[in-house]
Amino acid sequence: MPFKSRSNIGADLVLAERLIQLGTRPPIVSQLCHLTRKQSITFFKAIQGKSPKQGMLPHDHQWAIRSAFNNIHASLFLSIIEDIRSRLSTPSLSATLLVATYEIYSNVASRILADRQFIQPRSSQLYPLDINRAWYLTSLLSAGDLVFMVCGRCRARYLGMIHPDAAFSQCPICEVWTDRSGRRRWVSAKSKSQSLNKPSTR
Structure with a gap:
């Protein structure tokens, strides 16, 4: 697997290895670690022992507002990354960041899931927010499609969404109810969801 001669290739490969161990798909590894697509796929196979998943990367721009549970995890991850960016004055996303x-988020999320028993102990899907979707949500935040709100009641910082047809803003802690299965659902979200998903007439 020939690599171009670069002074920082060793650091890039170390980061690429850790990204792949966390489940990052080759196109993202290639972008963040300055590797070619072929190099990223070969590296993925060597580390994971299997071929990478085929198909498109996560691209659901409304994922963070589809449920209160999604919103909590998206808000947690993006709050961490925004705080680190602010302290280090690094506006762009790097592999290191x-x-x-994601490692900080995983540590916190594992405790949330363990405490609330949201998943089965042997479930292969440890967190609702995998690293590939986390990468995509970061781009939505940078583009201004997702924005942070502060709840006037509980003072929690959570994600709202700016949409061409409607704005979505509901606190995932205060504005929810819990159904019989223990799932947290938005309060009065139906009308907002219908407005948000209404096709444009233009």
Whole structure:
């Protein structure tokens, strides 16, 4: 697997290895670690022992507002990354920043899931927010499609969404109810969801 001669290739490969261990798909590894697509796929196979998943990367721009549970995890991850960016004055996303933030998020999320028993102990899907979707949500925040709100009641910082047809803003802690299965659902979200998903007449 020939690599171009670069002074920082060793650091890039170390970061690429950690990203792949966390489940990052080759196109993202290629972008963040300055590797070619072929190099990223070969590296993925060597580390994971299997071919990478085919198909499109996560691209659901409304994922963070589809449920209160999604919103809590998206808000947690993006709050961490925004705080780190602010302290280090680094506006762009790097492999180092994504790895560090996702590892902090995973540590906190594992405690949330363990305490609330949201998943089965042997479930292969440990967190609702995998690193590939986390990378995509970061781009939505940078583009201004997702914005942070502060709840006037509980003072929690959570994600709202700016949409061409409607704005979505509901606190995932205060504005929810819990159904019989223990799932947290938005309060009076139906009308907002219908407005948000209404096709444009233009």
